[in-house]
Amino acid sequence: xxxxxxxxxxxxxxxxxxxxxxxxxxxxxxxxxxxxxxxxxxxxxxxxxxxxxxxxxxxxxxxxxxxxxxxxxxxxxxxxxxxxxxxxxxxxxxxxxxxxxxxxxxxxxxxxxxxxxxxxxxxxxxxxxxxxxxxxxxxxxxxxxxxxxxxxxxxxxxxxxxxxxxxxxxxxxxxxxxxxxxxxxxxxxxxxxxxxxxxxxxxxxxxxxxxxxxxxxxxxxxxxxxxxxxxxxxxxxxxxxxxxxxxxxxxxxxxxxxxxxxxxxxxxxxxxxxxxxxxxxxxxxxxxxxxxxxxxxxxxxxxxxxxxxxxxxxxxxxxxxxxxxxxxxxxxxxxxxxxxxxxxxxxxxxxxxx
Ligand code: G6D
Numbered sequence: 001x002x003x004x005x006x007x008x009x010x011x012x013x014x015x016x017x018x019x020x021x022x023x024x025x026x027x028x029x030x031x032x033x034x035x036x037x038x039x040x041x042x043x044x045x046x047x048x049x050x051x052x053x054x055x056x057x058x059x060x061x062x063x064x065x066x067x068x069x070x071x072x073x074x075x076x077x078x079x080x081x082x083x084x085x086x087x088x089x090x091x092x093x094x095x096x097x098x099x100x101x102x103x104x105x106x107x108x109x110x111x112x113x114x115x116x117x118x119x120x121x122x123x124x125x126x127x128x129x130x131x132x133x134x135x136x137x138x139x140x141x142x143x144x145x146x147x148x149x150x151x152x153x154x155x156x157x158x159x160x161x162x163x164x165x166x167x168x169x170x171x172x173x174x175x176x177x178x179x180x181x182x183x184x185x186x187x188x189x190x191x192x193x194x195x196x197x198x199x200x201x202x203x204x205x206x207x208x209x210x211x212x213x214x215x216x217x218x219x220x221x222x223x224x225x226x227x228x229x230x231x232x233x234x235x236x237x238x239x240x241x242x243x244x245x246x247x248x249x250x251x252x253x254x255x256x257x258x259x260x261x262x263x264x265x266x267x268x269x270x271x272x273x274x275x276x277x278x279x280x281x282x283x284x285x286x287x288x289x290x291x292x293x294x295x296x297x298x299x300x301x302x303x304x305x306x307x308x309x310x311x312x313x314x315x316x317x318x319x320x321x322x323x324x325x326x327x328x329x330x331x332x333x334x335x336x337x338x339x340x341x342x343x344x345x346x347x348x349x350x351x352x353x354x
Contacts, residue, residue, distance in 0.1 A: 004028055004162070006126055006133040011036050011043075012064030018121045020064050025133040025160040030054065031351070033160045038067055039118040040137035040156045042077035042186050044305070045166060050278030050353040055192035057279065059295075059315045062305050068119075070104075072302055075185040078118035079156050079170075080111040082141060082148050083335065084183035085256070085291065085324035088218050092327040094149065094177055094336065101147035108216065111185075113146035117154065118185070127157050131167070134159035143176065150176030152337075165350045172343035179327045180343045181335045187295055187315025188349075190274035190281060194308025198294065198316045199240025204271045205233040205290065209258045211323060221329050223258055231255065236271070239294060239316065252294035252313055256323050259288055266346055270318050277353070284348040285320035288333050293317040320347040 004027050011022035020038045030052070034044040043060040059076050066072045090101035090109030102113035111118060120139055127134030134157055141152040152174050159167040170182045189198055210231045211219045226232035230242035230249045243249050259269050269290045270283040283290065293316070300311045326332040337343045 002026055002028055002030055004129065004133050006129070006135070011038070014038065014064065014121060015068055020121055021124060023124065023135045025135065025158075027132045027160045027164065028162055029164045031160055031164050033158070033166060035124075035135055035158055036064070036067070037122045037124045037137065038064060039078035039120070040122045040124075040139070041067070041079065041118070042158070042166070042184075045186070047164070047190070047279055047351045048353060053277075055277065055279075056305065057188055057190050057193060059187040059189065059193050059304050059310055070119075074297060075111060075118050076304075077186045079137070079182060080185045081117045081154070081180065081182040082112050082146070082152060083109075083179050083181045083327065084111055084319065084321050085181070086110050086218055088325055088328050090147065092179065094179070094327075099147055099149060108218070115146065117141065117182075122156075127159065132159050132161040148178055150174040150178035152178060152180065154182070156182075163350070164352065165348050168347045170343065170345040172337060173341070174337050175339055177336055177338045179335045180337045181322045181326065182343075182345060183291070183319040183321040184347055185317055185319060187317055188272065188281060189315045190272065190279040191277055194304055194306065194310065194314070197240075197311065197313035199238065199243070199313055200275065201239050201316060202236045202273045202275065203233050203239050203292075203316075204236045205257050205292065206269055207257050207259050208234060209260060211256050211258065213255060217254065219256070219323065219325050219329060219332075221331060223331075233270075236273070240313075252296035253292045254294070254296055256289050256291045258323060259285075259290060261288060264344075266348070269320060272316065272318065280352045280354060282350040282352075283318050283320060284346075284350060286344070286346045287320045287322060289321060289323045291317065291319040291321065291324070293319070321345070
């Protein structure tokens with residue numbers, strides 16, 4: 001048995017001279033997690049297999065520099081927002097006023113824009129230790145940041161729980177009505193980061209719905225049944241099982257799944273397992289949706305921790321949140337936060353082995 005612990009050290013200094021700190025959290029179950037203040041990001045997550053053998057199951061880098069370069073860092077482990085996923089043309093209307101956001105992926109806005117929350121240095125302090133070692137990250141996003149209205153105060157509490165969970169609790173408040181949709185963007189590989197692709201990982205997503213996309217990956221606004229489609233993960237299914245037989249998923253998966261739920265009770269949304277190691281990751285959330293992205297744009301050009309090459313499908317993202325482009329989709333649950341309200345979102349990645 002290990003004693004739970006929390007340590008802090010300097011991870012680096014950004015190109016514009018801002019210090020970035022790193023926190024190392026250990027729990028009694030032997031798991032270890034590392035977090036950095038740049039992007040309030042997870043850089044390492046060490047999880048036991050069925051024999052107790054540890055592996056780091058998230059993609060990332062050993063040093064700060066590649067995290068700062070959008071060309072080399074596809075949001076590894078980051079807190080993405082103010083609004084995760086795409087907003088069509090970076091435009092929306094709120095209370096009769098039109099807004100234009102920065103376009104980091106023209107013609108659209110993605111993951112908070114040119115300098116989204118994932119590209120900021122957050123404040124950090126140790127959090128409560130009752131459920132396990134924790135770190136509380138906080139950031140003030142000023143009115144007009146990336147074109148968003150309102151001053152947004154955001155906090156993200158990461159806890160490595162005694163039950164071998166990576167628990168993430170988000171809160172946010174605003175002084176003016178504004179859209180908010182935060183997500184966690186770790187790329188998981190339960191066989192170990194850099195060990196190959198995740199197409200043999202077995203995935204179950206507990207919903208019968210998905211949101212069809214247009215050719216620019218913008219939701220059409222429909223909510224369709226997964227029945228009879230290669231998007232159906234209601235039964236445990238290897239991620240790559242249908243990628244050769246169905247052209248629409250030949251390149252992998254990159255879409256969102258509304259979770260059939262009437263309220264924000266914490267419930268399981270997905271389960272990912274890796275047969276050789278026996279590692280299992282359950283995903284629990286209070287949010288109405290989960291996004292599945294299988295690292296389709298990784299191409300072997302990125303060298304991550306330990307000099308390992310990250311090829312296509314080297315990791316899988318399971319991002320709990322509201323649906324993409326909700327600010328423009330009247331039939332999706334609203335993501336508008338108003339003064340006096342508190343945005344709340346819990347996401348738990350629960351690890352075990354069999
Ligand atoms: C691509 O469409 C995908 C997103 O889902 C992902 O978050 C990003 O790459 C890293 O834009």
